[in-house]
Amino acid sequence: MASLVFVGGTLELRGLPEQFDGLPDGCRWDARSGSFRAPASAYAPLVLALKKLAVPIEDQARKYVELDFGIRAMREPRPFQTEALEALERGKGRGIVVLPTGAGKSHLALMAIDRWRRSTLVVAPTLDLVRQWYDLLRTNFGVDVGVVGGGEYTLHPLTVTTYDSAYLHMENLGNRFGFVVFDECHHLPAEAYSLAAQQCLAPFRLGLTATLERADGREALLSNLVGPVVYRKEIVELSGEYLADYDTECVALKLSPSERAEYEAERAVYTGFLRSQGIRMSNPQGWMEFVQRSARGAAGRRAMQAYRRQRELALAAPAKLDYLEHLLHMHRRDLTLVFTQDNATAYEISRRFLVPAITHQTKVSERSEILQRFGKGEYGVVVTSKVLNEGVDVPEANVAVIISGSGSVREHVQRLGRILRQREGKRARLYELVSANTTETFTSERRRDHAAYR
Amino acid sequence: MLTVDLVRATCRAGQLHVTPLAGKNRARAAELAATYLAIATDQVGKAQHELDEAFAAVEVAAREAKLAAGLVKLIDDACEFEAESTLDPRQLRSEVFSLAAATRRALAPEQRFDRPALLEQAAKPHGMPTDRLEQALYSDLKSQHRLLRAPAFGPEVLLERYDLAQLQAVLLRAVKITAHVGCATPAAYRELFRKLKFRRLMFQISPGPEGTYQIAIDGPYSLFDSVTKYGLQLALMLPTLLAAERIAIQAQLRWGKSKAPVTFNLERRGAPGSDEPARLPDEVAALVEQFQTPREGWTVQPADAIFDLPGVGLCVPDLRFEHASGARIFLEVLGYWSRDAVWQRVELVQRGLAAKVLFAASERLRVSEQVLADHPSGALYVYKSSLSAKALVDHLERLRRA
Numbered sequence: 001m002a003s004l005v006f007v008g009g010t011l012e013l014r015g016l017p018e019q020f021d022g023l024p025d026g027c028r029w030d031a032r033s034g035s036f037r038a039p040a041s042a043y044a045p046l047v048l049a050l051k052k053l054a055v056p057i058e059d060q061a062r063k064y065v066e067l068d069f070g071i072r073a074m075r076e077p078r079p080f081q082t083e084a085l086e087a088l089e090r091g092k093g094r095g096i097v098v099l100p101t102g103a104g105k106s107h108l109a110l111m112a113i114d115r116w117r118r119s120t121l122v123v124a125p126t127l128d129l130v131r132q133w134y135d136l137l138r139t140n141f142g143v144d145v146g147v148v149g150g151g152e153y154t155l156h157p158l159t160v161t162t163y164d165s166a167y168l169h170m171e172n173l174g175n176r177f178g179f180v181v182f183d184e185c186h187h188l189p190a191e192a193y194s195l196a197a198q199q200c201l202a203p204f205r206l207g208l209t210a211t212l213e214r215a216d217g218r219e220a221l222l223s224n225l226v227g228p229v230v231y232r233k234e235i236v237e238l239s240g241e242y243l244a245d246y247d248t249e250c251v252a253l254k255l256s257p258s259e260r261a262e263y264e265a266e267r268a269v270y271t272g273f274l275r276s277q278g279i280r281m282s283n284p285q286g287w288m289e290f291v292q293r294s295a296r297g298a299a300g301r302r303a304m305q306a307y308r309r310q311r312e313l314a315l316a317a318p319a320k321l322d323y324l325e326h327l328l329h330m331h332r333r334d335l336t337l338v339f340t341q342d343n344a345t346a347y348e349i350s351r352r353f354l355v356p357a358i359t360h361q362t363k364v365s366e367r368s369e370i371l372q373r374f375g376k377g378e379y380g381v382v383v384t385s386k387v388l389n390e391g392v393d394v395p396e397a398n399v400a401v402i403i404s405g406s407g408s409v410r411e412h413v414q415r416l417g418r419i420l421r422q423r424e425g426k427r428a429r430l431y432e433l434v435s436a437n438t439t440e441t442f443t444s445e446r447r448r449d450h451a452a453y454r
Numbered sequence: 455m456l457t458v459d460l461v462r463a464t465c466r467a468g469q470l471h472v473t474p475l476a477g478k479n480r481a482r483a484a485e486l487a488a489t490y491l492a493i494a495t496d497q498v499g500k501a502q503h504e505l506d507e508a509f510a511a512v513e514v515a516a517r518e519a520k521l522a523a524g525l526v527k528l529i530d531d532a533c534e535f536e537a538e539s540t541l542d543p544r545q546l547r548s549e550v551f552s553l554a555a556a557t558r559r560a561l562a563p564e565q566r567f568d569r570p571a572l573l574e575q576a577a578k579p580h581g582m583p584t585d586r587l588e589q590a591l592y593s594d595l596k597s598q599h600r601l602l603r604a605p606a607f608g609p610e611v612l613l614e615r616y617d618l619a620q621l622q623a624v625l626l627r628a629v630k631i632t633a634h635v636g637c638a639t640p641a642a643y644r645e646l647f648r649k650l651k652f653r654r655l656m657f658q659i660s661p662g663p664e665g666t667y668q669i670a671i672d673g674p675y676s677l678f679d680s681v682t683k684y685g686l687q688l689a690l691m692l693p694t695l696l697a698a699e700r701i702a703i704q705a706q707l708r709w710g711k712s713k714a715p716v717t718f719n720l721e722r723r724g725a726p727g728s729d730e731p732a733r734l735p736d737e738v739a740a741l742v743e744q745f746q747t748p749r750e751g752w753t754v755q756p757a758d759a760i761f762d763l764p765g766v767g768l769c770v771p772d773l774r775f776e777h778a779s780g781a782r783i784f785l786e787v788l789g790y791w792s793r794d795a796v797w798q799r800v801e802l803v804q805r806g807l808a809a810k811v812l813f814a815a816s817e818r819l820r821v822s823e824q825v826l827a828d829h830p831s832g833a834l835y836v837y838k839s840s841l842s843a844k845a846l847v848d849h850l851e852r853l854r855r856a
Binding site (some may be wrong): 026031034167192288298333350373 | 657658677
């Protein structure tokens with residue numbers, strides 16, 4: 001009898017001769033092992049094809065189980081969640097659902113796990129989200145939940161991991177799950193992460209995202225890795241009814257005369273170097289070219305130093321921190337999240353205002369404690385660098401201050417989403433502190449180029 | 455290990471050339487290595503960020519920046535750090551930030567948050583000055599860790615590590631390597647294949663020139679796509695490959711931002727110690743001794759064959775027996791290895807090996823010669839305390855006539 005074995009993220013079909021005909025595309029003869037081989041993701045079509053060819057097989061590959069438990073208390077789903085689940089059913093358990101941050105994507109995933117009831121792996125971009133999924137699954141299903149990542153490796157029929165850990169470990173655990181939820185699935189098309197999706201044999205797959213489109217256009221790959229977009233709703237269609245109302249305010253802050261002088265001088269050094277080298281930053285290769293040439297001589301290194309200093313002046317200007325002091329005082333009875341672009345600024349704010357900071361260096365248990373105490377109102381402020389950008393649930397927060405950030409539209413919308421969880425009578429405020437007349441003004445305009453701001 | 459961005463290499467006509475540390479450059483690198491090692495020794499007891507700053511203060515020319523960063527990385531990897539443990543910084547943060555939050559919340563509109571007063575209030579129960587409290591607040595951050603021990607090795611050892619680390623870092627971007635290997639002993643080959651298996655790499659063996667073997671190495675998924683997923687495993691294999699007496703490696707890489715396909719070649723002859731004559735294991739040597747004069751027409755010499763059956767396994771015989779009639783039979787001494795090793799050899803024989811092979815296993819493995827009693831191309835010789843030439847010849851004769 002032929003046998004199907006899971007080997008390092010692939011399926012080995014043993015016991016059939018090289019000349020055997022009729023196997024699906026992607027299943028190839030492998031001379032290294034004297035067997036046929038297919039990517040693990042081809043599991044379902046391969047098993048179906050073998051059935052059709054009447055080839056009896058001993059399936060040693062599939063190690064996932066059907067869950068003998070379901071969700072403990074089903075909350076009344078919102079109409080669009082029911083619609084999305086129906087769309088996924090029509091897609092035979094494979095597909096992507098696009099919903100704005102705060103609309104209840106996680107709840108939809110719980111409904112889907114309950115509907116298909118197979119061992120499930122949830123893949124999320126950050127450890128904060130892993131922690132949140134862990135709590136969510138444990139509370140709703142009332143079972144132990146496994147965690148892979150952040151120094152932990154425990155497997156249970158419901159397990160949560162990060163994209164990075166999925167890339168590292170899928171070759172070992174890709175046969176243990178029948179259903180995979182890719183949270184914030186716009187991350188998945190990155191080359192390494194997409195390999196994780198290929199090395200997993202789960203026949204059922206759900207992708208969740210608020211922002212499907214990627215700067216590199218690779219979202220087209222998602223259809224193959226997860227499934228087609230089966231359901232989509234935009235932020236403007238749900239605002240007010242399902243999300244908190246919100247106001248945004250962009251505050252332009254002037255540099256002091258001495259900062260301004262230093263900013264201009266450093267900027268002149270940097271742009272002078274670009275001109276002398278004929279580097280155009282409007283060109284997509286411009287930045288790389290600058291990095292390479294700046295490493296080649298004293299003038300280049302000086303230009304890089306000047307670039308960093310002028311950027312530092314624009315992003316973490318003392319005027320911003322002074323203004324932040326004013327905002328923290330004004331909102332001293334609110335719950336405020338402060339976002340920075342880098343860890344150094346996050347720690348500077350933490351030390352100056354004596355407020356807790358969460359960066360990638362903060363241990364999972366401490367982050368968890370900080371967010372819990374923030375939720376209870378024991379802490380009024382949490383400052384964070386990029387780590388809280390996506391989907392971390394801080395429904396109690398009603399003020400967000402962006403001290404500095406990248407030009408990425410997605411990052412900005414995700415941050416906004418943080419404070420938009422629905423709550424009765426809640427009106428959220430988002431401040432963005434920008435250094436006036438610096439390149440940061442342009443970055444800010446770029447990041448507000450999204451439906452949510454129009 | 456170095457990271458890929460620290461590799462000093464140039465790309466010409468699709469070939470990657472690692473810049474060697476030779477001549478003046480090596481002398482200069484030794485100088486830098488000595489400087490950085492001295493700094494590390496000097497900074498014992500200081501915080502990691504202070505060590506980083508001391509490293510950064512060394513003036514290096516722009517063209518030396520990568521070399522310097524590489525040396526620093528290897529020293530940093532060999533340093534031991536520890537967190538200051540007098541006060542629990544997490545507990546301290548919790549106290550200070552809670553106090554600050556409560557104080558801020560209680561402020562009237564016209565009042566201002568008084569940071570120095572708050573720090574004083576927080577420091578009081580610990581009986582410490584406020585600057586000490588501020589210092590302790592984030593003492594668990596990696597940058598605040600204290601250097602406990604600096605590396606004990608000297609500049610020359612560091613440069614040797616650097617040479618190897620550069621080559622390993624190149625392989626981090628490898629999608630496949632093809633190695634022409636000539637090992638001095640069957641044991642060395644077995645070790646090589648054991649490590650490949652341990653690293654869960656896949657390989658295909660074919661005979662190469664001058665008694666060498668060509669081994670193509672990649673991973674299971676490589677059949678479908680050229681992925682760098684196995685780069686780390688390939689890099690970790692490098693020291694084992696370089697231990698071979700003769701080795702030539704051709705690696706296919708995806709290099710640079712554009713992940714352009716380039717090749718990288720590396721050739722070594724005579725690994726350290728390989729000029730010494732190959733030494734047979736004692737029990738095999740004792741057996742060879744007994745065949746100094748032919749026994750019943752059988753002579754013996756070291757084997758140079760590898761028999762691989764994809765999907766089943768491989769065997770690397772120790773000796774090759776030749777009979778006056780022209781018959782050839784190989785011997786692999788399994789000794790005390792494991793019962794699994796014996797069953798795998800039995801399966802190899804049953805699935806059809808390309809030559810006649812006799813396997814010798816100790817009776818402590820509790821296996822019976824009966825499992826291959828009548829097989830025409832393989833036999834099992836179970837011995838008590840040592841290999842006996844007489845018993846061996848009986849098995850050889852049985853196989854020869856089969």
